[in-house]
Amino acid sequence: MANPNAKGIKRLINACFFSVAGFKATWTHEEAFRQEVILFVVTTPLAIWLGQTNIEKLLLIGSIVLVMLVELLNSAVEAVVDRVGLEHHELSGRAKDIGSAAVMMSLIWAAVTWALILL
Numbered sequence: 001m002a003n004p005n006a007k008g009i010k011r012l013i014n015a016c017f018f019s020v021a022g023f024k025a026t027w028t029h030e031e032a033f034r035q036e037v038i039l040f041v042v043t044t045p046l047a048i049w050l051g052q053t054n055i056e057k058l059l060l061i062g063s064i065v066l067v068m069l070v071e072l073l074n075s076a077v078e079a080v081v082d083r084v085g086l087e088h089h090e091l092s093g094r095a096k097d098i099g100s101a102a103v104m105m106s107l108i109w110a111a112v113t114w115a116l117i118l119l
Helices: 008-029 031-050 054-084 090-118
Strands: none
Touching: 008 031, 008 054, 031 054, 031 090, 054 090
């Protein structure tokens, strides 16, 4: 395992390894993330083809990247909540619901972005 106390360039290299581990864990344990990656793979070529300017292409692709970013954060919140305890607790449920709401908002943002640019 990489040294979490490393400094300088070694810290940056370690951070890359930790990030890859995070992607792998999310891919393995979160079906929603896998679906969003597939959405990204399908929509990126469409965005490049359908976007008329570089800004439109960036907004179309970026809106899907935003969904994946929010899903990563939501998955992290859910993992921490589950680590603390699996018994029902109002605050645990609230944290998971708020994370889910953030994902939903990012999906709505992506849909609106695509609609406004393409329609």
